[in-house]
Amino acid sequence: MTVPLRVGIIGAGPRGLTVLERLVAHAVDAGSPLHIRIVDPYAPGAGRVWRTDQSPHLLMNTVLEEQTVFPDAACDVAHGGTGPTMAEWAESAPPAGRFPQRRDYGRYLAWSWEQITASAPDHVEIVHEPFEVTTILDAPSDAQTLRLSDGRCVDVDAAVLCVGHIPAALSDERTRWRRFARDAGLAYLPPGLPAETPVDTLRPGEPVLIRGFGLNFFDLQALLTHGRGGTFRPAPERGPLALTYTPSGDEPILLPGSRRGVPYRSKPITPAHPLPADPEQQLRFFTPETIARLPLHGDGLRFDAQLWPLILADLRSAWYSTLARTRPDVFAEDPSKLLGALATGVERVVAEGAAHESERWHIREERVLRAEVIAAEPHLVFTMRRLLRPLGDGSFPDRGSLRAALMEFLRTDLEESLIGPAHSPLKSLFPVLWQARALLKELVVDDRLAPASFIREVRGWFEDFVSGLCDGPPPQRFAELMALAEAGLVDFAGPQVRITTSRPGEPGAFIATSPAAPGSLRARALIDASSPANRVQQADDSLIRGMLDRGQLCAAAHDLEDGTRVPSSGLAVTGSPYRTLDAQARVHPRRYCLSLQLSSVQLGLAIAANPDTDAQTLRDADAVARAVLGLD
The missing domain is CATH 3.50.50 (FAD/NAD(P)-binding domain)
Structure with missing residues (x-):
């Protein structure tokens, strides 16, 4: 009798579910018996965050069309098309732009669990253990022993950490x-x-x-x-x-x-999800082709000096293209001159590394725009300062003035969200940054950024800048907030x-x-109400904290060109399929991580897999499953 391969997945939320789906999908190629234990005290699929019994008043900040558990034809993996997207799963087609209840996503995840387990071939056994894993011990036989919160011990040949948000020690x-x-x-x-x-x-x-x-x-x-x-x-x-x-x-x-x-600014209303569908909203300058032409310096690309100018050109292009369509009276000259200047400036950045190119773009704007219109409506000019500091740098004479400024911010942002990226210069930035973050995520995964630039520039300011424009609530939350303030x-x-x-x-x-x-x-x-830190060094749970203390896991660190060693928020792992490293930098051959704790090597880990995008999350789960099954 063939000895089954025993796999333990710690965490039954969306990440654990995608690993399970990929294991089941590839099991037909593995052939031998496969025993999978998925361990989580919460219901499998929904897990803790997406529980189906939570309040109906809690909404997702993404729309129905942006969620999937199953890889589709756009995803570069074998055995795709194993299940529906959330929109396909829904009983009826909702209006575009609907933001589902959080528990509805939990229902989709729970249904996906049932679908995956029901579709498993006969040689695959799947068991949900409704407990916590308190400890993982390394057994002499190369097995790993999962100690459960009910006192039992379960041996597995491979363990996949999909623990999601973990408790953090208070500062x-x-x-x-x-x-x-x-x-x-x-x-x-x-x-x-x-x-x-x-x-x-x-x-x-x-x-x-x-x-x-x-x-x-x-x-x-x-x-x-x-x-x-x-x-x-x-x-x-x-x-x-x-x-x-x-x-x-x-x-x-x-x-x-x-x-x-x-x-954070509210999400714009648009029928295109995932973004963008409109060719006018595609990236023009921050593209793989342009990036490939950038000169390499030492240990990788520099974000501020090399990549940000390309993204900035795309932001300006989107802003002024939209403005030209909606407010042609703003321009004293042909808007194409401004867009042409952006293309010329990008070429100087690529060829010469022009450090102050954006200042030339600002001068060009002043020549092309009508001075009298801009004097009356300064918000029509693209300025990073206004995006980074919406309330300005000054102070208000009293709290009533502060309140009025906040209400005006909410009102105007809501209006811009309702007309959407095609008609709002401000909201036209949303699809640009959405795409730019996705491409930047690939560069990070491929280890193409200099560590210092990743830490001090991408993590230092860009991540928060993108979140402020792209990761906000549904527009109705702004309307509710204004109504509550008025009440x-x-x-x-x-x-x-x-x-x-x-x-x-x-x-x-x-x-x-x-x-x-x-x-x-x-x-x-x-x-x-701050978001969880998700820094492994602050972990306050029994599993991750204990493994760190015993040296079975190690917090990652980035070695900079000047010899400085900067601690990271995530675990030390290899490249895909993300095997974990211990305190002596030894790779564990059968222990993997696929969760928020990959923050040392990835961006945007809280973002769910989007359909039709070759989602990194699904490719990562596929790589882990193939490694576990020995298919690579």
Whole structure:
């Protein structure tokens, strides 16, 4: 009798599910018996993040058409076409641009689990173990022993870590906040999944400081308004998607603040998903062909000096092409002169490494645009400063002025999202950055960037810049936020927000201040809505923390040209199929990682696989499956 190959997949969320699907798909080529244990205390498929029992008020920030578990014809893997996309799975075709409930994605993932397990050939056995893996031990026989939270031990020949978000140890600052809240009888809710945040402890009518203005904030906003019985009603006389809010009386008063002081920009409405479908929105300058012409320096390409000028040219091209179609009155000369100057400038960047080429582009803009129009409508000019700092660099005379500026930001961004990339210069940047991030991700995977540039430039500023324009909430969340502010249930803490605590002898409170506005906001509750750090060195779980402490895993580090060694957020791994390294830099031949912990070698790990894109996530899962089965 042939001894079966035993595989353990730790984590049954989307990443673990894609590995399982690829193992089952390739099992026909392997031929020999295959025993797969997929270990997760949560339901397989949906996992912890996409649980099907979470609130219906929580939405995805991507549309139905952007999700798939199964590789399609565009994906460069064997045995594709094994299942539907989420849109194909849906019972009826929804209108374009619909943002599903998070639990609907969980239902799709749960259905995919059932489909994959039901389609497995007879020689493949799949078992879901509804427990945690607390430890992985290396057995003398080359097997790995998974110790489960119920006390049992399971031996496997190969282990795949798909653990997703892991608990993180609190920073010193957060530890102080927690201690202060406990001693003063206040509420401090640390970072976590909004669906698991104990918002029921927050009192109606009382202010709540919220540190962070990203997607977690909007989930919390929904739970504390919709989720407490309040009602949003359309107000079409005030504009498309405009809303009013009728409180239930159970809502707290929300006081969000963050480094930029504004939320990520809302997703534009467009029928093309994944983006782009319009040839006008294709990248023209930041392309594999242009990148191949760039000179190499030392240990790789430089992002700021070589790649960013190409992306910037595409951003300017998209902006002014859209502006030329929608506002031809803005141009004093033929807009094609400006676009031609961009092409000439890119050639200088490629051939000469022209460091200040973007300054020449700005001069060309001033010549081509009508001065009187720009003086009246300065927002029609493309400027990075305005994109990076939407509230500007100055301060406001009072908090009312800050509030008015925030409301204007929300209103104009919502209007731009509703007309979409084809008609909004601002939203035309969305498909450009979407594509640029995908291509940059391939360059990172192929190890073509200089480590210093990857750490200090891509990670240092570009990632956050792209997220601010591409990773925001559905447009309706902006409409809801404005309605809540008008109902007196939201105020804004401002940019560069600083959270401190009251002094001894004062009434206990958390205090938010911003250099952009006078005064302060005080509250007896603080929610830390920052996104999880996902830094393995801060891991506070039994599995990853324990393996790091025992030297079975190692946090990655980047060696820079000057001899500096910079720690990374992810695990030390090989290239694809991402075998793990131990503390002595030894490769484990049968242990793989496919999750957020690949951040040392990849970008955009939180992004789901998109149909029709040759998705990196699915190719990675395929490479792991083939390696496990010995097919390479």
